[in-house]
Amino acid sequence: MRTVKKLSGIELSDWQGERVRLEALWKERPVVLVFIRHFG
Amino acid sequence: MRDQVDEIRARGGELVIVGNGSPNFAAAFREDFGLDGPLLVDPELRAYRAAGLRRGRVELLSPRLPRNALRALRSGSRQTGVQGDPWQLGGVFVIRPDWELTYRYTSREAGDHPPVGEILAALERDAEPISEVSATPDAQRWLGRALSRIVDPFIVSSFDRTGFRIHRLAFEAQDLDVDLSDKRCLISGANSGIGYETALALADLGAEVVLLCRNRERGEQAAQQIREQTGNARVFLELLDVSNLDSVRAAAARVSSGPVDVLIHNAGVLPDERFETDDGIELTLATHLVGPFLLTRLLQGNLEKSPDGRVIWVSSGGMYTRRLNLEDPNWSERDYDGVVAYAETKRAQVVLSELWAEALRGSSVVVNAMHPGWADTPSVKSSLPRFHRLTRNILRTPAEGADTVVWLAARLRARQSTGCFFFDREERRTHLLPFTRESEADRRALWELCERLSAEPSR
Numbered sequence: 001m002r003t004v005k006k007l008s009g010i011e012l013s014d015w016q017g018e019r020v021r022l023e024a025l026w027k028e029r030p031v032v033l034v035f036i037r038h039f040g
Numbered sequence: 041m042r043d044q045v046d047e048i049r050a051r052g053g054e055l056v057i058v059g060n061g062s063p064n065f066a067a068a069f070r071e072d073f074g075l076d077g078p079l080l081v082d083p084e085l086r087a088y089r090a091a092g093l094r095r096g097r098v099e100l101l102s103p104r105l106p107r108n109a110l111r112a113l114r115s116g117s118r119q120t121g122v123q124g125d126p127w128q129l130g131g132v133f134v135i136r137p138d139w140e141l142t143y144r145y146t147s148r149e150a151g152d153h154p155p156v157g158e159i160l161a162a163l164e165r166d167a168e169p170i171s172e173v174s175a176t177p178d179a180q181r182w183l184g185r186a187l188s189r190i191v192d193p194f195i196v197s198s199f200d201r202t203g204f205r206i207h208r209l210a211f212e213a214q215d216l217d218v219d220l221s222d223k224r225c226l227i228s229g230a231n232s233g234i235g236y237e238t239a240l241a242l243a244d245l246g247a248e249v250v251l252l253c254r255n256r257e258r259g260e261q262a263a264q265q266i267r268e269q270t271g272n273a274r275v276f277l278e279l280l281d282v283s284n285l286d287s288v289r290a291a292a293a294r295v296s297s298g299p300v301d302v303l304i305h306n307a308g309v310l311p312d313e314r315f316e317t318d319d320g321i322e323l324t325l326a327t328h329l330v331g332p333f334l335l336t337r338l339l340q341g342n343l344e345k346s347p348d349g350r351v352i353w354v355s356s357g358g359m360y361t362r363r364l365n366l367e368d369p370n371w372s373e374r375d376y377d378g379v380v381a382y383a384e385t386k387r388a389q390v391v392l393s394e395l396w397a398e399a400l401r402g403s404s405v406v407v408n409a410m411h412p413g414w415a416d417t418p419s420v421k422s423s424l425p426r427f428h429r430l431t432r433n434i435l436r437t438p439a440e441g442a443d444t445v446v447w448l449a450a451r452l453r454a455r456q457s458t459g460c461f462f463f464d465r466e467e468r469r470t471h472l473l474p475f476t477r478e479s480e481a482d483r484r485a486l487w488e489l490c491e492r493l494s495a496e497p498s499r
Contacts, residue, residue, distance in 0.1 A: 003090070003091055003092060005246075007090045008139075012086070015067050025078070026136060029053055030134060030136045032132065032133075033132070033135060035130035
């Protein structure tokens with residue numbers, strides 16, 4: 001299964017605790033999704 | 041960092057950071073780097089795993105920074121540029137509104153940096169999408185087939201890990217580029233070895249996976265591990281002792297409330313001594329044949345409702361040594377030999393698979409059997425310690441053994457074959473020796489035996 005499809009359905013919290021479905025991130029515009037190693 | 045965000049926005053994009061910590065740390069991080077864009081937290085590493093930043097690499101990600109690292113991050117990061125460097129990362133992906141991936145970068149070592157220029161180029165309108173799975177080159181497939189012709193006549197160099205590596209050259213990489221999120225797959229004996237690896241791979245392809253296991257604790261542990269490794273929450277346990285017909289009926293009643301697209305008969309035993317189940321059936325006969333027969337029958341309606349139902353029998357290369365034997369299948373007269381009982385019932389599984397394929401011909405369900413080669417699984421180690429000692433350096437990994445099971449369950453267009461026998465993704469002959477061919481009468485007798493032994497007792 002392709003990465004984009006796999007990511008699309010996942011829901012994460014943003015820094016204020018709001019839930020974000022990942023597919024919403026690239027709905028309007030291209031997104032640079034950066035997974036960082038650290039914080040926390 | 042700020043400049044890079046501006047450059048991304050100038051190209052119509054947005055930077056989104058995903059971190060593996062808590063929201064508190066995220067807030068601090070955001071403040072520290074003056075980020076005003078989205079910042080997401082993924083403490084369970086679900087997105088990390090979906091992005092392929094998992095297994096080996098997850099270890100790099102998961103050790104949480106100690107609390108005082110936050111202070112170091114705040115005070116020192118901009119000077120040292122190490123701990124808080126946002127580009128010291130797990131990975132970068134550029135995804136467009138048309139769902140195309142135009143950039144992918146996964147860091148291998150701490151401190152790896154992707155070239156920012158390439159990321160910006162991937163945001164341009166004319167950026168080429170990355171093809172994640174490319175077709176296997178013809179030359180490689182040709183080489184794989186040519187080498188296979190050399191090694192396949194020799195059992196050892198074909199069933200062992202060298203055989204897998206050679207056969208793999210001819211595999212079509214695109215076959216497993218599938219999304220199984222609309223499939224529900226049931227696998228018996230899924231808490232270890234080949235069953236576990238199959239469940240793991242199918243969960244990774246997005247399927248809902250039901251592990252059918254005898255032991256609740258071991259089953260739960262396996263399900264939990266698969267959920268963690270794949271980020272797929274739809275991995276469940278159902279208790280089933282396939283050698284016990286009451287247990288088969290109870291499990292079938294529970295799982296049949298949902299769809300069944302793939303049913304994998306994988307559970308196996310190789311006992312030292314003759315053991316009779318509560319139903320009065322010898323253990324290998326019950327586990328490899330009667331139980332799976334009944335389970336298939338009870339789930340037949342569900343499978344037929346699936347647009348693409350599949351039944352897969354995990355047999356064994358050991359079956360090549362035996363003919364289908366219906367004289368004393370319950371070992372009431374013969375001196376017990378577990379290896380013979382195993383090989384005979386594994387031979388019978390191949391025949392039973394063909395019989396089920398015939399029975400279901402014309403429906404949407406295909407039925408196939410396979411053998412995994414020689415794989416280093418917990419069962420081989422405990423049941424065949426001498427074989428394991430002798431061969432352990434040439435054995436396949438359980439995942440290599442599971443490959444053809446996964447392929448049969450997941451590949452597109454499975455409907456072209458039913459009633460076939462596979463090894464390393466190729467259809468194979470079911471007889472290598474002249475004396476193992478069975479008669480038509482014996483084939484019928486096998487079906488009748490399974491029907492008779494699995495019949496509900498008249499009370």
